[in-house]
Amino acid sequence: MTPSDSLPCVLAADVGGSKTLLRLAALDDGRPARTLNEARFDSRAWPSLTAMIQHFLAGWPRPYAACLAVAAPVESRRLELTNLALTVDADEIETACGLPQVILINDFVAVGHGIEALKPSDLLTLQAGQEKPHAPRAVLGAGTGLGEAILVWAGDHYQVLPSEGGHVDFAPTDEEQIGLLRFLMARHGHVSYERILSGAGLVAVFEYLADRWPVSPGLRKAVAEAGAAAVSRAALDDGDAVANQALELFLRIYGAQAGNLALTAWAAGGVYLAGGIAPRLAQRFALSGFLAAFRAKGRYRDALARFPVHLVLRPDVGVMGALQVAARAVSRPSST
Structure with missing residues (x-):
């Protein structure tokens, strides 16, 4: 794929205590459509997330927006991961990487957003139950830590509520x-x-x-x-x-x-x-x-x-969700 400076795209990151997944995706009609570049990094091997993103974006078009999903409570634009001494500074990343907008969300908030992008084949149903349309959903998962989030219907999509449950x-x-x-x-x-x-x-x-x-x-x-x-x-x-x-x-x-x-x-x-x-x-x-x-x-x-x-079944559901948030920020800035 040949990079183009005019290609509208968004950046997503799933930043965990063990690994970081980065994905650059082109937009089509305001939605992430195709992957331009993606890579997996050892979170412990890099001095900063800023350096990792600079390396990843070298030679590629600048994203219109970036969403970074981090394994920590998000209470400000600068934080440290819960299970790794890695500092994430959204303002620093914006400036150093030349990004118009960097959004920070909790990693399981990103997973929650990614749920809506999954296909039936991306799921293994353990209990079919009786799903109620637009009823609340819950997401949790064990990895380096234990993430949780709650999803509530917001009219045209699920809003994801962070949790440290x-x-x-x-x-x-x-x-x-x-x-x-x-x-x-x-x-x-x-x-x-x-x-x-x-x-x-x-x-x-x-x-x-x-x-x-x-x-x-x-x-x-x-x-x-x-x-x-x-x-x-x-x-x-x-x-x-x-x-x-x-x-x-x-x-x-x-x-x-x-x-x-x-x-x-x-x-x-x-x-x-x-x-x-x-x-x-x-x-x-x-x-x-x-x-x-x-x-x-x-x-x-x-x-x-x-x-x-x-x-x-998809290990990249967090990146998928972060792409959704970044794309929504481009198309509807007030809804992010």
Whole structure:
């Protein structure tokens, strides 16, 4: 593709504690139409997001607007990521990169906007339920951290409300989970759902069980070196009993918190599971106790059974959502 200085386009970024995805897309009738350039960067390998964007845009047309989705609460135009000492300064990026407009949003707000751009084939439906048109939706996902957002209908599209619900108190539901809570309290004091529903959290669940059951030195070493990926491989590929138990406990707690958010939002429009971990465990979700834990809400069990639950298979849904926000800023500046 040959760059053109006059080509109308927008820039999107999904900036996480582990990786950053950048995408430059041409506009057609005010909407992102085709990708001009895209790249994945190691977030830890760059001194600043500004330098990363400058490198990415070299030789390409200047975007009309940029939307940066960041893994942190967005309360100003300058912030630091929750799980990485990386500062994001929207005004600095505007000036250094020659961008007319830079918008900062939370990464799961971006995921929420991306939901509307998905095709049916981009979803794995875990529970069909009975979707109510224009009813609230909920989105959550475990990755480097635990992201959450709530979607409410705004007349012609869903407005996405940011949330830091991943940091609410972990509520164990059985004796095994009470033991896990005590184990994590000794480490952290306060134990949020993110301490469990994240890459580091899956490792912590494994370590809790490995203190109680025999684990080979080789697996302990692999987990110490590769983290959650080693736990998943040992469970899915090798059939290791403790890794399997860790994955099952992780998914039951995931289901419980998804049900909590569904009740909080009354998500009759659907619950969407995104984030880096869910697509890699897609088939395991359906076979685990995830849905049983999702529905286990006492008198509201039948209500939870009516809420659709979908797993988002596209790992780039956050970038897709950020492109939607950037395009809307160009076509309708007051609606962003």
